[in-house]
Every structure is written in C-alpha cells, then in structure tokens.
Amino acid sequence: MNSLRADFIDWSTGVSEAQPMQRRILVGDDEPDIRSLLRDLLESEGFTVLEAKNGNEALTLLTDGGEAGHPDLALLDVRMPELDGIQILQRMQEQGIDVPVIIMTAFATSSIAIKAMQLGAFDYITKPFDDVEDILFNVRRVFEYQRLAQEVRKLREMVEKPNPEDRIIGSSPLMVEIFKTIGTVARTPATVLVTGETGTGKELMAETIHFSSDRRGGPLVKVNCAALPETLLESELFGHEKGSFTGAIQQHKGKFEAAHRGTIFLDEVGEMTLGTQKKLLRVLQEREFERVGGTVPIKVDVRVIAATNKNLRDEVAAGRFREDLYYRLNVIEIHMPPLRDRKEDIPALVAHFLNKHRYSPTTPPARISPEALEMLQHYDWPGNVRELENIIERAVVISRGGVITSQHIVFSNELNRHLIDIDQKVRQNVPLADLLCDVESAAIRSALRLHDHDASRAASSLGLTEHDFIRRAQQLGAL
Secondary structure: OOOHHHHHHEEEEEEEOOOOOOOOOEEOOOOHHHHHHHHHHOOOOOOOEEOOOOHHHHHHHHHOOOOOOHHHOOOOOOOOOOOOHHHHHHHHHOOOOOOEEEEEEOOHHOOOOOHHOOOOEEEEEOOOOOHHHHHHHHHHHHHHHHHHHHHHHHHHHHOOOHHHHHHHHHHHHHHHHHHHHHHHHHHHHHHEEEEOOOOHHHHHHHHHHHHHOOOOOOOOOEEEOOOOOHHHHHHHHEEEEOOOOOOOOOOOHHHHHHHEEEEEEEOOOHOHHHHHHHHHHHHHHHHOOOEEEEOEEEEEEEEEEEEOOHHHHHHHOOOOOHHHHHHHOEEEEOOOOOOOOHHHHHHHHHHHHHOOOOOOOOOOOOOOHHHHHHHHHHOOOOOOOHHHHHHHHHHHOOOOEEEEEEEEEHHHHHHHHOOOOOOHHHOOOOOOOHHHHHHHHHHHHHHHHHHOOHHHHHHHHHHOHHHHHHHHHEEEEEE
C-alpha cells in the first residue's frame, strides 16, 4: 500500500493521500456488504460517500444530486434492480450528465466491457475485489485525469487566440531583418510584395503584416490568383452585376469590396493574365473599380499585399507581367528566405511544430532526439518550412507522440526514391560491374545529401579520401 501511495504522490499535484480530498462518490450496488466495504474504504481516505441500493436511486442522485450537486464519481454495479449499470450509462448519455463512472461486475464478459466503454465508462473492474488498493488507485486515477483535462482546457483558452505577430518563427539574421521591416511598414498603407519560394511562409507573412497594422480590426481577405481562370478571377476580385454573363443570376460583391477598410492578400499574383493585371493596376492607382457588367465606380479603402514565387522582373522582361503594375506592387518588397539559408531557425521551428501537432489533444508535445534534429539541420529543404512541418507531423504520428528518432524522419525525396532491385537486374543479366556502379552512385548521392553536399564529410562517411570521393563521383556522374 505504501508503494502505491508513493507512486500516486509522485505523479499527482503533490497532495498527500492523508489529506481529505473532499470529493463525493456515489456507490450504486444492491449488495449491502459491497456498499459497506466501499463506504468504509473511501471514507477512510477522506471521500464523502453517497449510497444507492438500486438503479433508480443511483440515477436520481446522478440526475438531481441534491443541494451539493452531482457526485464527482460513480461506482456502479452492472446488475442492480430496476435499472442496471449499462442502462444508467445510457440515461446519463441521453441527459448529458457528465459524471465519470467506474463499472463493477461479478459477471465479466467481453460484451459487457465493450458496451460499458462505448457508453463512456471511465473504467471497468470485477468483483470480488482482489485488492482494495486497486479500487483506490482507479478512483484517484479518475480525479487525476480530471485535473489534467482541466489544465488542458485552460491551456487551450490561453492559446486559442495567439498573437498573430508571434506566429513567424525565427531568430536568424535574415529573419531579424524581416521583423524590422514589418515593424517599419506594417502601420503604413504601403503596398507590399512578398516574394520567395513555395513553402517559405508568404501567406503567414501577409497575416502578420495585417495583424500588426492599424487595419487589424478590419477583414483580411485572401485570393489565390492561380486557382481560377481569368473570367472567374475577375468576377471574384471585382464582383459582377446581375445578368452580366450567363449564370450571373444576382449581383455579386467581389473580394475588394469585402476587404474594405482591411487588407486583401493576392497570392500567386504572377499568374494573373494581362487583362486582369490592367484592372488591378487601376485599383492600385485610383482605389476604385467597376463590377463586371457595371458602370458605377466603387471606391474602396484597401491595403494590398501580393505574393509570388516567380521572379517578376523576368516576367516583365518576357512580356508576361505589366511593368507599371510591377512597380505599383513593389513599393515594399519582403523576400522570404528559403529554409536552407536559415538553418539555425530549424530547432525553434521544430519545437513550434511539435507543440502544434500533438499526438492527441491531451498528450504533451513529442520530443526529438539529437540525432534526428541533426538530420533535419543537414537536409536541403526543397519544400522549405512547409516540408519541415509535414515531416514533423508525420514523425509525431509514427512515433505515437513519444521520442522522435532518426528512424521516424522520412524526407519527401525519400518517399519516392528509386530503389535498386537486385533481383530484377540479375534476371536481366546486368553485369556485376554495372550493378556495383549503380550501388556506388546511389551511395555517393546519399552521402552528399545527408552531409549537406559537403564532399569532405561525405567522403569520410564512406571511408574514402576527399580526392577519391570526388574522382569516383565525377566518373559515375553523381556530382
């Protein structure tokens, strides 16, 4: 008994078992001896015990509870007169009575156990009781679970509305400069062009600028310019009048009207056609437009943030993007660096994603081993921060929310990597020398990838000198 008590104190809030818990526990059982045994046991531990000798009495206490309210826990026998424990669970579920229940029975069958747990029973114990300490342990486990659940609810309330300005993770010099730029431009009406590779966080940057600005009380309206054809995009941006085209059965207000006194985020702006670009230019110049099929100018007060993964200067040179629109959009340019250029931010990003992607709502964040973290820091990240988040989310699931090791890290390029099928090559009578060349080439490429294309470290990992490594890599076309 002492060891069980010590264990409980170790993982509880630190309240000694000798202190009264002041909890009310309902014992529902038609056997007086069982009720007496449980009453003496629970009262000796400081609990207040309510008794019910049949199902109706138990349900009344659970439904009404008297002046003190519902009991904090119910121990219910499966077989009682009038209503059995399973029926009481069903009534509780129907009436929304949220009291944890431990089912007791002398007739242990799989069907009863399954049914009880499906109806929301917290646990299931059999009679006769082998050790009354097991009962105390289960009772305390219920209250410990309630305490943890309450803490989780409080944490959720705390993080339910996080500060959007804190959502961009990073302390590298590149990110510090970006934060400085945001602080300078956010509270101005200046148009901002966010550039960068796919997955670097351009949309998150737009959200941060909006919520850091004086327009944070207004709407943030997002439009993916690559997702719609020109005719639909124009209607989506500027709206249309009834009858302006086939299917326009009523007037439709566009995204610019919806974003009045707020911010509109034009993602993938480089995908716009020249016709739509011309109309966008007018909005930026005059802050007005007409709906499709309309003639009445509509004035708007909108802050524009555009984003693209294309080089708009090259698009202008190629005649695919209007030069005048480019300069209107590029009043302030913020370039989101690729993750490979700010690898010192990876540990903080990993910690953020581990907290975001928990194995379940009630479990703590998974942990990551130093070896796994080192793997992440030596990878090139063609998919940038988005790829890192996907890999962490997958690793949390695979590790079941425990410790993420190097075995749980699966890079995107490895999901579709080419494997050398030895059996197939032998069947095709591929000479051994050619087969060995394939293996050697694959090993060299893998070593380079795992060591951030550092030829010296890659050579060392394969037991070669740097000179021999480079020579073989060049001969095999692996460099």
